Amino acid sequence: MFKKFALCVVLLSSVLYSNPLVDLYRLHGIAAVEKELNKSLQDVNYWKSSLKGDDLRFGYISDLEYVFLNQKSLNNLQVFKKDGKNYSKIFDEPVMIGQGNGDKQKEGDLKTPVGVYDLLRRNTQVDPFYGPLALITSYPNLYDISLGKNGHGIWIHGVPESENRDEFTQGCIAMENGRLLRLDSLIDHRKSVLLISEDKFVESNIDDISALFASIYGWQHSWKVNDLETYMSFYDKDFIRIKKGGIREDYNFFKRYKKIIFDRNERKQIIFSNINIIPYPNVSNKKLFKIEMYQDYWAPSFQSSGKKILYVELKNGKMSILTES
Structure with a gap:
C-alpha cells in the first residue's frame, strides 16, 4: 500500500513540477535515478x-556535542559545544601535561599522545592523588596500535588536595579540581571527542x-x-x-x-x-x-x-x- 502511495506521489509530482529526477525515473526507472x-x-x-x-574547523560532526581541544604547546584545554552548524566555547583553562615533548610512543615515555580520542568512561572511584574524578580516554586507539604504539591510562583528571605534585604528569591531562568539577558539569563525556595537538591545532x-x-x-x-x-x-x-x-x-x-x-x-x-x-x-x-x-x-x-x-x-x-x- 505504501509503495503504491509513494508511486502516486512521484507521478503526481511529475505532472505538477518539472523535476529532472522524476523525469529520469519515468523514462528509465529507479536504477537510473540511483545511478544519478x-x-x-x-x-x-x-x-x-x-x-x-x-563550521568545519573540527571537521563534520553529526552525532557528538562536545569537542575537547588540548594544544600541548599552550598548556590549555578548551571545550566547544556544537550548536546546529556552529560551535561555542564553553571552557578554557590551563592544564598540566606530560613532561616529554612529541607524540607518545611507548609506556613510560612521559608523553601526552597526539591524536583523536574518545572519552570512554567517567570514573569517580579514583585514588585521591587524581582528584575527584577522571575521564578515561581511548589511548591507544586503533591507529596508534597499527603504528606499534603502546601504553595505557591516559586520563583527564584532577590533583591531590593534601600534597604537592610535580609540574608535569606522566602523560595525562590534569587540572585544578574546581576547574575539573566545573568541566564535568558542562559536558556529557559520552557525546564528546578529544583532540590533542603538539602545537597549534590545524583546522x-x-x-x-x-x-x-x-x-x-x-x-x-x-x-x-x-x-x-x-x-x-x-x-x-x-x-x-x-x-x-x-x-x-x-x-x-x-x-x-x-x-x-x-x-x-x-x-x-x-x-x-x-x-x-x-x-x-x-x-x-x-x-x-x-x-x-x-x-x-x-x-x-x-x-x-x-x-x-x-x-x-x-x-x-x-x-x-x-x-x-
Whole structure:
C-alpha cells in the first residue's frame, strides 16, 4: 500500500513540477535515478554546495556535542559545544601535561599522545592523588596500535588536595579540581571527542571535508558493485588491519581477501549514517582524519550492523585508508 502511495506521489509530482529526477525515473526507472544520485554523492562540488555555511574547523560532526581541544604547546584545554552548524566555547583553562615533548610512543615515555580520542568512561572511584574524578580516554586507539604504539591510562583528571605534585604528569591531562568539577558539569563525556595537538591545532576546511565525503561515497559505490581495483585505490599501500589477537594484515593480504569476496559478485546493500569526519592532529604535518560512521551491510552470505572506523590520509584530493575497524 505504501509503495503504491509513494508511486502516486512521484507521478503526481511529475505532472505538477518539472523535476529532472522524476523525469529520469519515468523514462528509465529507479536504477537510473540511483545511478544519478550516486554520481552526485561522489562529486566534490555537490558537497561544497551542501556544506556551505557549516563550521568545519573540527571537521563534520553529526552525532557528538562536545569537542575537547588540548594544544600541548599552550598548556590549555578548551571545550566547544556544537550548536546546529556552529560551535561555542564553553571552557578554557590551563592544564598540566606530560613532561616529554612529541607524540607518545611507548609506556613510560612521559608523553601526552597526539591524536583523536574518545572519552570512554567517567570514573569517580579514583585514588585521591587524581582528584575527584577522571575521564578515561581511548589511548591507544586503533591507529596508534597499527603504528606499534603502546601504553595505557591516559586520563583527564584532577590533583591531590593534601600534597604537592610535580609540574608535569606522566602523560595525562590534569587540572585544578574546581576547574575539573566545573568541566564535568558542562559536558556529557559520552557525546564528546578529544583532540590533542603538539602545537597549534590545524583546522579543517570545506575543500578537505568535501573531498573526503566524495571519496567515502566513491569507496562505498565500488564496494557495492564489486569493483575491486577502484575499491583498493582508496587504500594506502602501507595499509595495516589489526585483527583479533593482534594479527596484522597488510595491503596485499587484504586485497587477496577482498578479491575472494568480490569474486562472488553478490548484490550488496551498504548504508552509512551518523558520519563524523574529524581532523587527526599529528607531528608529521599530514592531512590525517578519523572517519567514523554507523554501517549497515547486507549481502546474501553475510550481514552486519555497527560502528565503522577509518583512519585516512587525504592525498591529492582523495582519501587513502591507513587502517580500519
